Amino acid sequence: MTMTTNNPGGQPSFSLHRNSFGRLVLTGADGVAHDNVIPVRAFPVSAPDGGLSVVSSDGHELVWIDRLEQVGAEVRKLIEEELASREFMPEISRIVGVSTYATPSDWTVQTSRGVTTFTLKGEEDIRRLPNSALLIADSHSIQFLVRDLKALDKHSRKILDRFL
Numbered sequence: 001m002t003m004t005t006n007n008p009g010g011q012p013s014f015s016l017h018r019n020s021f022g023r024l025v026l027t028g029a030d031g032v033a034h035d036n037v038i039p040v041r042a043f044p045v046s047a048p049d050g051g052l053s054v055v056s057s058d059g060h061e062l063v064w065i066d067r068l069e070q071v072g073a074e075v076r077k078l079i080e081e082e083l084a085s086r087e088f089m090p091e092i093s094r095i096v097g098v099s100t101y102a103t104p105s106d107w108t109v110q111t112s113r114g115v116t117t118f119t120l121k122g123e124e125d126i127r128r129l130p131n132s133a134l135l136i137a138d139s140h141s142i143q144f145l146v147r148d149l150k151a152l153d154k155h156s157r158k159i160l161d162r163f164l
Contacts, residue, residue, distance in 0.1 A: 014063050016054075016075050024082055026054055026062055034062055039079045044087065045145060046130055052079070090116070091145045092136070095156040101163070104139070111144065118142065123163050134160070 013029040016037075026037045036057040043050055054063040068076050090111035099106040103122045108115065118138035120126070125137040134146040149157065 014054075016078050018078070024054075024078065028062065037062060038086075039082050041083065041087075044089070045133065045135065052083075054079075089143050089145050091147055092152075092156075094153055095159045098159055103163075107138075109144065118144070120163070126160075126163055128164075 015027045017025055019025050019035065023036045024038070025033055025035050027033045034056050037054050038057070039052055039054050041048060041050070041052045049067065051064065051066050052068070053061045054065070055061050065071060065079075068079065071079070090113045092109045092111050094110040096108040096110060096115065098108075098120075104119050106117055106119050108117045118140075120136065121139050127135045127137075129135055132149040134149060136144045136146065138144065146152065146160075149160065152160070
């Protein structure tokens with residue numbers, strides 16, 4: 001099934017569909033088909049609903065989309081499905097506990113995907129982001145997001161203060 005954008009808001013016309021292998025195929029306004037394209041958010045943490053690019057398998061931008069709302073619902077669904085299959089960044093909603101206040105330490109956290117435990121190698125693996133957000137990398141380079149430090153419970157903020 002092929003979906004074509006309505007060209008709303010001046011967006012370039014293109015069609016998007018999945019091939020028999022389940023990979024995305026973009027056909028531009030010029031009729032050229034590009035196999036195995038990948039949607040990439042410009043700012044996945046700070047502006048996840050903002051712009052995104054659809055790039056070729058060799059990383060060249062084929063289409064820029066200012067906002068997903070500007071494309072048709074079926075194209076948006078394909079793009080969102082592809083993004084969801086590639087993006088894995090659980091959000092921490094609560095820090096249950098840490099094994100020690102020295103690093104490396106094991107952290108048990110409540111995330112958007114359930115309770116998990118990970119190892120924090122060092123304080124440098126906690127990065128501050130705009131709007132009181134944090135990005136925490138575990139020893140396997142999995143990124144955990146704290147969307148708003150101020151929204152965490154007192155216990156979680158107290159633990160984080162020891163590492164920041």
